[in-house]
Amino acid sequence: MKLPFAYGRDLATADLLAALVVAVLLIPQCLAYAMLAGLPPQIGLYASLLPLLAYAALGSSPVLGIGPVAVLALMIAQALGALPAGVSPGEGALVLAAELGLILALAALLRLDALASLLSVPVLHGFETGATLAIALSQLPVLLGSSAKGFDLPTVMGSLLQGARPWHGPTALLGGLSVALLLAGRRWLGPMSARLAPLLLLLAAMALARWGQLQTQGVALLGALPALALPLGAPPLDAALWAALLPHALLLALMAYVSSLVVAESLGRRRVGLGDARISPAAELRGLAGANLVAAFSGGMPVAGSFSRSVLTHEAGGRTRMTGVYIAGLMALALLLLAEPLAWLPKSVLAATIMVAVLSGLKWQPYVEAWGYARSEALLMFAVTLIVLCWSVAAGLGLGVLGSIALLLKRTARPHVALLGRVPGTEHYRNVERYAVECQSDVMGLRIDESLLFTNARSLADVVQGHLSKFPDVRRVVIMMSPVNSIDFSGLEALRELHANLKRQGVRLDLSEVKGPVLDLLKASDWTRWFDGQLFLSHHQGMMSSEDWVSP
Structure with missing residues (x-):
C-alpha cells in the first residue's frame, strides 16, 4: 500500500x-x-x-x-x-x-x-x-x-x-x-x-x-x-x-x-x-x-x-x-x-x-x-x-x-429550442417567454438548450419549424449553439435535414457560438459540402449581420 x-x-x-x-x-x-x-x-x-x-x-x-x-x-x-x-x-x-x-x-x-x-x-x-x-x-x-x-x-x-x-x-x-x-x-x-x-x-x-x-x-x-x-x-x-x-x-x-x-x-x-x-x-x-x-x-x-x-x-x-x-x-x-x-x-x-x-x-x-x-x-x-x-x-x-x-429519454426526446430576443440596449439575448426583449421581423434567433443526440435529433426540424410558422417574414435563422456540448451522427443528420428544409423555404440557417469540440466534429464530417450558412463567434454578430444571401 x-x-x-x-x-x-x-x-x-x-x-x-x-x-x-x-x-x-x-x-x-x-x-x-x-x-x-x-x-x-x-x-x-x-x-x-x-x-x-x-x-x-x-x-x-x-x-x-x-x-x-x-x-x-x-x-x-x-x-x-x-x-x-x-x-x-x-x-x-x-x-x-x-x-x-x-x-x-x-x-x-x-x-x-x-x-x-x-x-x-x-x-x-x-x-x-x-x-x-x-x-x-x-x-x-x-x-x-x-x-x-x-x-x-x-x-x-x-x-x-x-x-x-x-x-x-x-x-x-x-x-x-x-x-x-x-x-x-x-x-x-x-x-x-x-x-x-x-x-x-x-x-x-x-x-x-x-x-x-x-x-x-x-x-x-x-x-x-x-x-x-x-x-x-x-x-x-x-x-x-x-x-x-x-x-x-x-x-x-x-x-x-x-x-x-x-x-x-x-x-x-x-x-x-x-x-x-x-x-x-x-x-x-x-x-x-x-x-x-x-x-x-x-x-x-x-x-x-x-x-x-x-x-x-x-x-x-x-x-x-x-x-x-x-x-x-x-x-x-x-x-x-x-x-x-x-x-x-x-x-x-x-x-x-x-x-x-x-x-x-x-x-x-x-x-x-x-x-x-x-x-x-x-x-x-x-x-x-x-x-x-x-x-x-x-x-x-x-x-x-x-x-x-x-425518465432521461422522456426529458431529452424533444429538444428545448428557445426563441430569443435582444435585451434592449445590450448585446445579450434571452428567451422571449421570460424577458422583455426586442425581436427582428426578418431574422429569427433560436437557442438549442441541449446536445443533439439520437434521443432527440428526430424532433429538431419539427421544433424549429413550429417557431418559424409563427413568423412568415423570416428569411434567416440564427441558432445559438453554446449549450450544445456534443453532436452524434443522428444529430448531424438532423442538422442537415433542418438545413435542407429551411433552404427549400428560402430561409438561410446560420450558427453562432459553436464550441470547439463540436466544430471539430462538424469539420471531420466535411459538413461544408451541404452547409451554405455562416458561423459567427457571437450570437449578436449573427443577428446583426447584413450579408446578402440569395435563395436558390
Missing part, C-alpha cells in the same frame, strides 16, 4: 485508536449481517479480515469501512434463496464474492467508473428505504420468536396466514427489551458511548443466556461455532452455479460500487485539510474488486463500504487506510477469543441490533422534497421502495435503473 505522505508515530497512533473503536462496532455487525444473509455467523468475521487489507492496498479513501453491509446482506440472502440442490449457502456466497470481484475488476480495467451514474438519487434513496424496511421485516420474526420466514412482505404475511407461530413470549420479551435499551442508549448516551452499546448489550445477553439457561425457555441461541480458523481456498468451480448467480452478482456489483463511492466521496469532502482526502472512482473500483476477490478465497462473503463504520472511523480520528489494517488485526484476535462465548448469544438480541441500526437511517423527507420538485422522480422513488419491499431487491434495483433511463 502506497501512502500519500510519510507515516509516522502520530498517524499510527491515531489510526490504531480509531481501529479499536471501529472493531468494537464491527464485531456485532459482521455477525448480524452474516446471519441476515442466511450464512453462518463466522463468515461475517472472515469477511472482515483479509478483504480489509486488499482495500487498504488498492483503494483511495482513508476512512471507508469495508466489510459486510446490511443492504448487500439482504441481496445476498435473496440470491442464495434459489441455490441448486447440494450447494451450501457458504459456497454460494464465495461464488458471489468472486463474481463481484471479477465484475468490478473488469469495470476498472475498462475504466467504467461512470457506472455510478446508473443509479439516480431517487432510485438510490428509494432502494435504500425499501431495503431498510425489508431488512427490518425479515428480522421481526427472529426478534419475536416467530416461525414466519421471508425477506419480503408477501412472503412473511403468507407464512403467518398459513399458520406460522406469531411470537414466542420469552423471546419477544428479550428482543423488545433489547430494542428499548438500544434506543435509550442512542437517545441518552453520548455518540461514542451509544456506538459501544450494541457490544455491551451482546455481552450482557450472552452472560444472561449462559447463567440463566435461556435455551430451556425456548429462546433460540446462536449455537456452537466451528473452530474459527481462516479457511483459505478457491470458491467452487461449478459452471452452472456461476451462471445461476451471475445476474445477482451484476446487481450486487452495481450497488456495492455506487453505495461505497457515495460514502467515500461524502466523507472525503469533510476531510479537507486532514491529509489526502481525494477520492478516485477508478481506485475505488480496484479496491472493492480486490476486497471481494480476497473474500472469495478466504471464506468470506461479498463486501462493500459501510456508512456507519466509515463515519465512525472518521469521527474516531482515523487518518489513513492503515486503520483498516489495524482493524483486520483486531478482528483476527477476536477470532481466537470469541468462539465459545458466541454460542450463548440469543438470536433475538442480534436481530434487535440489526433492526435498530438499519431503521436509525430511515428518512422520509426526500420523498416530500421530491414530490414538490419533480413528481415523476418522486413516483419512481415510491415505486422502487414498494418493489423492493413487496417483490425483491434485485427487481427493485433493476427496474429503478430502467426507470431512470426512461
Whole structure:
C-alpha cells in the first residue's frame, strides 16, 4: 500500500485508536449481517479480515469501512434463496464474492467508473428505504420468536396466514427489551458511548443466556461455532452455479460500487485539510474488486463500504487506510477469543441490533422534497421502495435503473429550442417567454438548450419549424449553439435535414457560438459540402449581420 505522505508515530497512533473503536462496532455487525444473509455467523468475521487489507492496498479513501453491509446482506440472502440442490449457502456466497470481484475488476480495467451514474438519487434513496424496511421485516420474526420466514412482505404475511407461530413470549420479551435499551442508549448516551452499546448489550445477553439457561425457555441461541480458523481456498468451480448467480452478482456489483463511492466521496469532502482526502472512482473500483476477490478465497462473503463504520472511523480520528489494517488485526484476535462465548448469544438480541441500526437511517423527507420538485422522480422513488419491499431487491434495483433511463429519454426526446430576443440596449439575448426583449421581423434567433443526440435529433426540424410558422417574414435563422456540448451522427443528420428544409423555404440557417469540440466534429464530417450558412463567434454578430444571401 502506497501512502500519500510519510507515516509516522502520530498517524499510527491515531489510526490504531480509531481501529479499536471501529472493531468494537464491527464485531456485532459482521455477525448480524452474516446471519441476515442466511450464512453462518463466522463468515461475517472472515469477511472482515483479509478483504480489509486488499482495500487498504488498492483503494483511495482513508476512512471507508469495508466489510459486510446490511443492504448487500439482504441481496445476498435473496440470491442464495434459489441455490441448486447440494450447494451450501457458504459456497454460494464465495461464488458471489468472486463474481463481484471479477465484475468490478473488469469495470476498472475498462475504466467504467461512470457506472455510478446508473443509479439516480431517487432510485438510490428509494432502494435504500425499501431495503431498510425489508431488512427490518425479515428480522421481526427472529426478534419475536416467530416461525414466519421471508425477506419480503408477501412472503412473511403468507407464512403467518398459513399458520406460522406469531411470537414466542420469552423471546419477544428479550428482543423488545433489547430494542428499548438500544434506543435509550442512542437517545441518552453520548455518540461514542451509544456506538459501544450494541457490544455491551451482546455481552450482557450472552452472560444472561449462559447463567440463566435461556435455551430451556425456548429462546433460540446462536449455537456452537466451528473452530474459527481462516479457511483459505478457491470458491467452487461449478459452471452452472456461476451462471445461476451471475445476474445477482451484476446487481450486487452495481450497488456495492455506487453505495461505497457515495460514502467515500461524502466523507472525503469533510476531510479537507486532514491529509489526502481525494477520492478516485477508478481506485475505488480496484479496491472493492480486490476486497471481494480476497473474500472469495478466504471464506468470506461479498463486501462493500459501510456508512456507519466509515463515519465512525472518521469521527474516531482515523487518518489513513492503515486503520483498516489495524482493524483486520483486531478482528483476527477476536477470532481466537470469541468462539465459545458466541454460542450463548440469543438470536433475538442480534436481530434487535440489526433492526435498530438499519431503521436509525430511515428518512422520509426526500420523498416530500421530491414530490414538490419533480413528481415523476418522486413516483419512481415510491415505486422502487414498494418493489423492493413487496417483490425483491434485485427487481427493485433493476427496474429503478430502467426507470431512470426512461425518465432521461422522456426529458431529452424533444429538444428545448428557445426563441430569443435582444435585451434592449445590450448585446445579450434571452428567451422571449421570460424577458422583455426586442425581436427582428426578418431574422429569427433560436437557442438549442441541449446536445443533439439520437434521443432527440428526430424532433429538431419539427421544433424549429413550429417557431418559424409563427413568423412568415423570416428569411434567416440564427441558432445559438453554446449549450450544445456534443453532436452524434443522428444529430448531424438532423442538422442537415433542418438545413435542407429551411433552404427549400428560402430561409438561410446560420450558427453562432459553436464550441470547439463540436466544430471539430462538424469539420471531420466535411459538413461544408451541404452547409451554405455562416458561423459567427457571437450570437449578436449573427443577428446583426447584413450579408446578402440569395435563395436558390
